[in-house]
Amino acid sequence: MATARYAFVFPIAAVSLAAVGSFLHIEVSDLMAVVSTVLLLGTAFSAVQHAERMSARLGQPYGTLVLTFSVTLIEVSVLVSLMMNGTNNPTLAREAVLSTVMFVLTGVVGICLLLGGLRHHEQEIRQQGVAGYLSVIIAISVLALILPDQTWAGLQGATTQVDVIFIMIAVVLLYGSFLFMQTVRHKAHFLEGEEEAHSRPTGRQTLVAVVFLLLSLVGVVSLSNHVAGGVEHLLSQMPLADPDAVIGAVVVAMLLLPETITAVRAARRNHLQRALNTALGSALATIGLTMPAMVAIGFIIDKQVELRLEPEDRVQLLLALILSVVSFGTGRTNALTGLVHVVLFLVYVMTLFSP
Template identity: 65%
Template sequence: MRLTLYAYLFPLAALTLAVLGPVFHIPFTGWLALGETVLLVGCSFACVHHAESIASRIGQPFGTLVLTLSVTVIEVSVLVAMMLNGENNPTLAREAVLSTVMFVCTGIVGACLLLGALRHREQEVRQQGVNGYLSVIIAISVLCLLLPDTTFSGQRGSYNQFQIAFIMAGTVLLYGAFLFMQTVRHRDDFLAEESEEAEDTRQRRLLVHIPCLIAGLVGVVALSSGVAAGVEEGLDRLGLRDPDAVVGAAVVALLLLPETITAIRAARRNQLQRSINTALGSALATIGLTMPAMVAVSELVGRPLILGIDPEDRIQLLLVLVLSIVSFGTGRTNLLNGFVHLVLFAIYVMTLFVP
């Protein structure tokens, strides 16, 4: 009980600070900004804890879906806050979505495959389920990040209003179709083997975890604007060549940390299917929901976005998408698969600072 006390204290502290800050005109700068960031991270972990507790009651794949959507709400709130802070950041949305795909498909997947193989030599996944994730991830990634540079809209890297509305509607529709397949029509393709279900299945009190999850999400949203301002101010002082790319990657790395830990733990317990559900599910939810949300906000506030990515990013994205197909092509993974993904992850991080 003591180990999970943070899951109740952090949301309460975040909500208290969000209410008292405007009342007493507290300037969240310096050490206070750092404390606000710590609270945000703590709330993120608390939300994941409550989402996992809810998942243990409702079963799979709905449990993974609750976790994924919870983290997506957090990510959307933080990115929107950063987009609205200060001057317009037209490339922030694309950099955040690209970073999510790259971090998940190289870093998180690579760590899961490598650490799982070190303990179990080879692991298996349900190939049809993984193919479902990858097919939608590939389609939406190309539509949102590659296609904008090849249209005749007259704006390099962007769509016109009709195109963006049509593409974002298609993106949401693709994600909705995937959810229907995952939770209703082909649910068995995303379930782990019976032997993999041997984890903590203690009865959880939904009446406690659901309001705590909602409180944690509200706390994250309330803290987002202050943290966004602090992150941008700190990175601006570094004189980076592409600050939007580093900001997007930093936010994504921070917010994906709880899911990363969850996925790696599952892989080490020889629950690779659950691990991949968590990892690829977060990437799919981000590009399927975060991008349309940020596009909608940009249209409402009149801050245009640039969606098309740079040439070096296009090459890396296509390489990672092809590699993901190959890695899961047989339904069995080993040490080499994880090692290759991690090498590409290291190269991607390098190009963030040395583009």
């Protein structure tokens, strides 16, 4: 199980650039933003490579959790940098969370089902495991993104702080309960019938993977401020109706790219359950961890965080959730199922630019 050279080069380059920039007090410029973005993407891919090596050592589902938590930490760091950069953007966290759910449930899942179906005609999944993911995703999505607008305070145009805190506690409780079921009580529901054979990394290889995974995360967090400034500056030049929605979607698209490639490769190898574990796990971690983290940080730094969705976003979210339940209801998927998800994804992307 070889690790590509870039998995070692990018983390070192990212940390070095961040250290030099901090030491010399280099201002955020267009060139710096471009270089930082390239290094951040490369380092994110590196993190996935090292997380996969740890996954082979730890086994499933713990390996998938390492990857999920790593990407969640990267996403939070970039979103916090965006939140603290420039003027207050209260809907950024909400848009990023919504984009993650929509990208995963329609885009990533759709591509996996479409390409897997075209290659293998029909693919099987463990319904109990996928149902576990979807039940918690549906509950948290509705509680965090739809309910705040339907409470008495929400209907008056303002969600109270008590409401938000209580909802976030419920979100963390649901996610924690899911992790217990996934890793302890019902672990078999999230595994494939036959696991793909991998050579188990040695203790030394695993230690190297741990060190470079941590180095990758440090590199991404260090560069996130430069990337945030560059993304906002670039998009500010465009006549966008809803800049926060597009910024959130761009950040999510960048950060989900490594997990998307991992999931698509697994689906093409006819390991759809592993692909769904990666994809749905990232969506669940985003709404279960990223959203509470963003709300908490918003309170700490005195930045407003808006959770309520716009009507068109609410409709698309509910449609994606309902479609996901139907798509996995039989335990078998095919290319048609994937095509429907991809079409919904394209509609969502269109509404980002033409709401």
